Amino acid sequence: MSTELIDIIPExxxxxxxSLRTRILAVWEEAMDRGGWTVEDxxxxxxxxxxxxxxxxxxxxxxxxCRLCIAIEDVLREAYGDRYPIDRDTLIAGALIADVGxxxxxxxVGGEYQWSSTYQYLRHPFTGVGLxxxxxxxxxxxxxxxxxxWEGEKFKRQPESIIFHxxxxxxxxxxxxxx
Numbered sequence: 001m002s003t004e005l006i007d008i009i010p011e012x013x014x015x016x017x018x019s020l021r022t023r024i025l026a027v028w029e030e031a032m033d034r035g036g037w038t039v040e041d042x043x044x045x046x047x048x049x050x051x052x053x054x055x056x057x058x059x060x061x062x063x064x065x066c067r068l069c070i071a072i073e074d075v076l077r078e079a080y081g082d083r084y085p086i087d088r089d090t091l092i093a094g095a096l097i098a099d100v101g102x103x104x105x106x107x108x109v110g111g112e113y114q115w116s117s118t119y120q121y122l123r124h125p126f127t128g129v130g131l132x133x134x135x136x137x138x139x140x141x142x143x144x145x146x147x148x149x150w151e152g153e154k155f156k157r158q159p160e161s162i163i164f165h166x167x168x169x170x171x172x173x174x175x176x177x178x179x
Contacts, residue, residue, distance in 0.1 A: 001029050004039040008059040011066040014092050023135045024093050028100055031131055035103035035116075046113060047099070049106060051175055058102065061171055066095040068167035084159055087140065091160040094144025097137065098164060101128030101145070125151045 002025045006012050015021040032038070037045070046054035047061035056064075069091050076084055101124030107116040118127060128145040144161045148168055157165060 001032070001039065008039060008043060009063050009096070011063055011092065012096060014070065015089055017089050020089060020093055020138070023137055024096055026135045027097060027131045027137065030134070031100045031103040035106070037103055041108070045106065048172065048175070049113060049115060054175060056175060062096060062099060065164070065167050065171050066092060068170060069095045069163050072163050072167060086159050086163070090138070090140045091163060093137070093141045094160055095164050095167070097128060097132060097141060098145045098148045098168065099124055099128070100131065101125060123149070123151065125149050
């Protein structure tokens with residue numbers, strides 16, 4: 001399944017640390033298995049249920065936000081050198097893992113997407129971090145998943161999480177604007 005995931009989200013290959021890449025893919029595979037999703041399902045799954053009639057799929061959103069993060073890091077590094085301590089692999093892995101918990105948060109019933117029972121108790125930052133612990137994902141990467149949404153507002157975000165948070169909300173706010 002890893003090859004199929006890489007086909008729809010090629011940014012997995014941007015993680016230079018092969019062990020980290022393998023573990024990030026394992027988190028995705030477990031989330032898909034637990035949520036009952038196939039790679040084909042993901043290609044139809046909207047990335048959010050908070051906005052009606054979203055025409056951006058989950059893999060598209062993950063890929064675009066990851067590329068935004070890479071572009072932001074490139075600009076910052078070009079402009080400021082090493083003045084900001086940004087770890088590229090942490091940023092990319094975090095961007096790829098931040099929303100993986102949505103695969104437990106969403107379900108499909110009769111061709112319609114809706115919140116799963118998990119959503120009554122846990123949102124995707126929590127379920128994503130839970131899956132990450134099982135696969136020995138570094139704390140710096142889990143921090144991005146844990147703090148990227150409103151759940152992380154009271155926590156001091158690290159540089160990679162700051163970048164991801166803003167990239168993620170660029171996509172989300174533009175989706176809202178278009179509706």
